[in-house]
Amino acid sequence: MLIGILGAGQLGRMLALAGLPIGLRFRFLDPAEDAVAAHVGELIVGDFDDPAALARFARGLSVCTFEFENVPAAALRAVAAHCPVWPPVEALETGQDRLAEKTLFQRLGLSVHPFAPASTRDEFAAALRTVGLPAVSKTRRMGYDGKGQAVIRTPADADAAWEALGAVPLLVEALVPFDRELSVIGVRAQSGEHRAYPLVENVHERGILRLSRAPADVTPALQAAATAHSKAVMDALGYVGVLTIEFFDAAGTLLANEMAPRVHNSGHWTIEAARTSQFENHLRALADLPLGDTTPRGPSAMVNLIGACPPLADLLRIPGAHPHLYGKGPREGRKVGHVTITDDSATLARSTQAVLALATEHHTPLHPDANP
Amino acid sequence: MLIGILGAGQLGRMLALAGLPIGLRFRFLDPAEDAVAAHVGELIVGDFDDPAALARFARGLSVCTFEFENVPAAALRAVAAHCPVWPPVEALETGQDRLAEKTLFQRLGLSVHPFAPASTRDEFAAALRTVGLPAVSKTRRMGYDGKGQAVIRTPADADAAWEALGAVPLLVEALVPFDRELSVIGVRAQSGEHRAYPLVENVHERGILRLSRAPADVTPALQAAATAHSKAVMDALGYVGVLTIEFFDAAGTLLANEMAPRVHNSGHWTIEAARTSQFENHLRALADLPLGDTTPRGPSAMVNLIGACPPLADLLRIPGAHPHLYGKGPREGRKVGHVTITDDSATLARSTQAVLALATEHHTPLHPDANP
Numbered sequence: 001m002l003i004g005i006l007g008a009g010q011l012g013r014m015l016a017l018a019g020l021p022i023g024l025r026f027r028f029l030d031p032a033e034d035a036v037a038a039h040v041g042e043l044i045v046g047d048f049d050d051p052a053a054l055a056r057f058a059r060g061l062s063v064c065t066f067e068f069e070n071v072p073a074a075a076l077r078a079v080a081a082h083c084p085v086w087p088p089v090e091a092l093e094t095g096q097d098r099l100a101e102k103t104l105f106q107r108l109g110l111s112v113h114p115f116a117p118a119s120t121r122d123e124f125a126a127a128l129r130t131v132g133l134p135a136v137s138k139t140r141r142m143g144y145d146g147k148g149q150a151v152i153r154t155p156a157d158a159d160a161a162w163e164a165l166g167a168v169p170l171l172v173e174a175l176v177p178f179d180r181e182l183s184v185i186g187v188r189a190q191s192g193e194h195r196a197y198p199l200v201e202n203v204h205e206r207g208i209l210r211l212s213r214a215p216a217d218v219t220p221a222l223q224a225a226a227t228a229h230s231k232a233v234m235d236a237l238g239y240v241g242v243l244t245i246e247f248f249d250a251a252g253t254l255l256a257n258e259m260a261p262r263v264h265n266s267g268h269w270t271i272e273a274a275r276t277s278q279f280e281n282h283l284r285a286l287a288d289l290p291l292g293d294t295t296p297r298g299p300s301a302m303v304n305l306i307g308a309c310p311p312l313a314d315l316l317r318i319p320g321a322h323p324h325l326y327g328k329g330p331r332e333g334r335k336v337g338h339v340t341i342t343d344d345s346a347t348l349a350r351s352t353q354a355v356l357a358l359a360t361e362h363h364t365p366l367h368p369d370a371n372p
Numbered sequence: 373m374l375i376g377i378l379g380a381g382q383l384g385r386m387l388a389l390a391g392l393p394i395g396l397r398f399r400f401l402d403p404a405e406d407a408v409a410a411h412v413g414e415l416i417v418g419d420f421d422d423p424a425a426l427a428r429f430a431r432g433l434s435v436c437t438f439e440f441e442n443v444p445a446a447a448l449r450a451v452a453a454h455c456p457v458w459p460p461v462e463a464l465e466t467g468q469d470r471l472a473e474k475t476l477f478q479r480l481g482l483s484v485h486p487f488a489p490a491s492t493r494d495e496f497a498a499a500l501r502t503v504g505l506p507a508v509s510k511t512r513r514m515g516y517d518g519k520g521q522a523v524i525r526t527p528a529d530a531d532a533a534w535e536a537l538g539a540v541p542l543l544v545e546a547l548v549p550f551d552r553e554l555s556v557i558g559v560r561a562q563s564g565e566h567r568a569y570p571l572v573e574n575v576h577e578r579g580i581l582r583l584s585r586a587p588a589d590v591t592p593a594l595q596a597a598a599t600a601h602s603k604a605v606m607d608a609l610g611y612v613g614v615l616t617i618e619f620f621d622a623a624g625t626l627l628a629n630e631m632a633p634r635v636h637n638s639g640h641w642t643i644e645a646a647r648t649s650q651f652e653n654h655l656r657a658l659a660d661l662p663l664g665d666t667t668p669r670g671p672s673a674m675v676n677l678i679g680a681c682p683p684l685a686d687l688l689r690i691p692g693a694h695p696h697l698y699g700k701g702p703r704e705g706r707k708v709g710h711v712t713i714t715d716d717s718a719t720l721a722r723s724t725q726a727v728l729a730l731a732t733e734h735h736t737p738l739h740p741d742a743n744p
Binding site: 013017020021022023025039040041275284289290292293297309312313316317319320322323324325326327337342343 | 714
């Protein structure tokens, strides 16, 4: 079975590494000649809006998916003329627009921050009055890793925020205090069967995920709520594959922040530390194969390597550390790899600190103008 | 780091699948255009004795290894002019000759069956007198998966055995009763550091490995003996990488049967069920990286898929089953995949039976004339 993936970065690469052992093969479309998934499948170099490249890519595919959510919906529609495309285009479009996303969450009964859209300076002022201060304004589209956001703490910040972002439609949200960030990864089969991984606790640094701990230390009630939210959103979208929802935990209430219609950085721990990885489960759903067990094999942590990789030997020497190097060159603010740490709890804590120390030493933080 | 592998079958493929996540890349040399490791690296199609193909293969490699033990030693020597080759050529040559192998075992104090070489009909008769009946005669070279063997139970069988095999040099061994077959997989670093995985119990069917259980149920003394044997052999050979030794357990004595200077079918369970897989540890040794933890993550079993694969969906539905399909077409007696079963012990037993039942249903046994 030949699986097509739009985008050939590390997520595409890890999808292929999960699918090759079960006999799947892969073709990628990506504008970058040096895209790192090329090592594990056929890479077609071309733009996502190039009809000839899309036609070459689509020929002979059994099913198609995408590895990042800023791929144009039109590209998916073009491929859908040749083979099934999962997750559905509607899920991609919803995930690409913060307003559509929040509106869907609200409609399905998920708690969200107060929010309001703004396309003009007047709407922006009205939105700030609606949600109150402090607030955060975000571009409705194309934001990721903390890009395209501005915080408004006092009315005096409003002009600067509008100047920085107002050229495109915005979503304004109340900046609500929260205790921690959690995410839930769900997988839904073509039959409608739904499974969720346990909640993960995530720590961001300058908008980029730095550390995940799985499973998060949560009450059964909070886990049940997260699983129900995941199922509600995926059912509503007629979803097939893996979808991630990020929440803020505000005094025990899950506030739905955003969703990613794909495998997700906060699920990388599942490669070593769950009975079936998020990557394999995404592929099983696409290929109409039985879903795999989402039970953790033990506690784990995941540390992102940002900017540059520490020496591999130093990482491998840490007990329970499983480095994943994506084959990308170093660049400020770029995710170049991650390390999952498994093992009994005592080793886990020590080893996670050791990985964080190494990662920090070789870390180049995200520069505001950097392109990760 | 670019790793060269002579041979591009499933072992090469699984080596690459273990090395890609830690940033290694792979090039293969294989005579078969449809060799299955081509999905995970660059395949150079050529014979192992083709100097031009070997030169193209060797260009720019950081280190070279091999995935099956019948590659000509001359090919390794040709590549060794360009880059380090591990395991050492001497280990390959020893593993290719049953007489050299048994002589090494004996010299290092490992227990072996009574054995004697035979290159002529007279030597054959003398060898049978030396080792006694029943005996088994084996071709000294190029035997695998039970091929090239003949059993002599009575003097009347001797002529037929000689007729069948005597065109090439033979080794004659006493056929000693044994309780079970065990194997130990060791890994040795360039520093000389040695680690062993726990003993595995293997069940063969018509000379092909059918089922492995890991860890085997053995006394600490038996495990210590196996680890010491592994270290003695690897030290004597100045070995770097993974080496497997197969034993017969005869009433608590380990009789060394043969060795394979490479990753081994009886170590496939380590992918899911050890902290570091045999494939990753082989690569770590070659690349002079710290060795990984060989501790099991729990009990496991491994079932080979021979001849043809059962439907993937049926395999994936079995709790704890991790199918590996090599991408080979069906053929009588051919290893086309394996399934590792992990999980708690109760599930393990049930699931192993379920996998065996499916595998048997789709099994084509080795025909005496088949080429696996």
